[in-house]
Amino acid sequence: MSDNTVNRATFDAVMVPNYNPPAIIPVRGKGSRLWDQEGREYIDFAAGIAVNALGHCHPALLNALKTQADKVWHLSNVFTNEPALELAKKMTGRTFAEQVFFCNSGAEANEAAFKLARKYAHDNFSGDKHEIIAFHQAFHGRTLFTVSVGGQAKYREGFEPVPAGISHVPFNDIEALRAAISEHTCAVVMEPIQGEGGVIPADPEFAKAVRTLCDEHQALLIFDEVQTGVGRSGALYAYESLGVTPDILTSAKGLGGGFPIGAMLTTKKVGASFGVGSHGTTYGGNPLGCSVAKAVLDVVDTPETLDGVQRRHDLIVERLEAINAQHHCFSQIRGKGLLLGAELSPRWQGRGGDVLAAAREQGLMLLIAGPNVLRFTPSLIIPEDDIQQGMDRLERAIETLKPNNQ
Structure with a gap:
């Protein structure tokens, strides 16, 4: 147990x-379990918002970090370093990409992608070819540029004027894109x-039509695979199973398994526009992050x-369907791999936060994607017994809320 010299009130101070975090403060993790300051145990279905891809304190990640920590932590990009080069070789060898830019987060990866x-376009066409089209309910980060490309107005309000030359169309609506491009x-x-928009998968035919347009x-x-990448969808990157190859792909979250790192992947033809001095980062590609990502x-x-990942997907869906048969709390269960969303049924609308709070009381951590969608992003290697116990806890949480919905 912690000595509790800091607590939730410290946050406010x-x-x-x-x-607006809850009162509990997790202090230790192992696998797919967490313990708070009071020693209470939780099963972790959130994984740091799809970040802890291998759970907490995975031995391979600990060994990589500790080994590199004894060598060199930081050089800046005045020099290159061996772990960055080795990671870039690994990523280009496994994807469509030929070149990589490393940074610290998904937002930075997307910022780099949009700038590139x-x-x-400026280098190969003209300055007039500068418009970016994104989709309603999309989420691409919190920098001013990425929050502007994101398709949720609530994240832009109060930060105007935002960068120009950005428009949004409905997701999975190819005719709307055809009219806008x-x-x-x-x-x-x-x-x-x-992900943030409600766990809405792209229709494969829509994705292929976007490529054609x-x-x-x-x-x-540009594929933003910050949340879907690194095995989350059941493929190393989701573009593989969609059958659509992007020109630029962004990766972060699970890439570092909890250590901050982001990456933008692209082809040599496109990457050539990031010539010397055109973009940069002090910490990006640092030896510690790259060693862990490898x-x-x-x-x-x-x-x-x-x-x-697919076996665990099937198990969670099976349990969600059984809970729904008993409590009629979901109108749809969707997603791929271990990025799953359970949309609350009409009589449960707006109660996602209530379910999360009740789940914590039962010893389960999960997420929402808006007020009406429960989001499940556990470790890719979460033990199946942890899934069963976690779903038991979710059902008990829902049972405690059920009388308010009758």
Whole structure:
């Protein structure tokens, strides 16, 4: 147990109020379990918002971090470093990409992708080809540029004026995109599965049609795989199972397994527009993050792990359907791999936060994607017994709320 010299009240005293965490403060994790300051145990179905791809304190990640910590932590990009080069070789060897830019987060990866798309259009066409098309309910980060490309107005309000040349159309609506795209479009950006927007998968035929439209208008296709990448969908990257190859792909979250790292992947043709001095980062590609990310990929990019994602998917869906048969709380269960959303039924609308709070009381951590969708993003290797126990706890949480819905 912790000595509790800091607590939730400390947050209100010393932190800006942009977050509103619950009273509990987790202090230790192992596998898919967490313990708070009081020693209470929780099963973790959130995994740091799809970040802890291998759970907490995975031995391969610990070993990679500790080994590199004894060598060199930071050089800046005045120099390159061996772990960054080794990770880049691993990622380009396993994907469509030929070149990589490393940074610290998903937002930074997307910022780099959007800048590169505009720079590529400027270099190869004209300054008039600068418009970016994204989708309603999309989420791409919290920098001013990425929050502007994101399709949720609530995240932009109060930060105007935002960058110009950005438009949004409905997701999975190819005719809306066809009407919006033009010779001025430099890029279309999409998530293979909208995460924050409600766990909405892209229809494969829609994704293929987006690729075709981009080709017809000489626009780049950017896949934001910050949440879907690194095995989360059941493939190493979701574009593989969609059968659509982007020009630029962004990765973060699970890539570091909890250590901050992001990456933008692209082809040599497109990457050439990021010439010397055109973009940069002080910490991006640091030896510690790259060493951990290499270890993550070594574990995730195996048949055992990727096939196991689908087994765990099926188990969670089976339990969600059984809970729904008993309590009639979900109108739809959707998603791929271990990015799953359970949309609350009409009589449960708006109660996602209540379910999360009740689940914590039962010893379960999960997420929401808006007020009406429960989001499940556990470790890719969560033990199946932890899934069963976690779903038992979810059902008990729902049972405690049920009388309010009758």
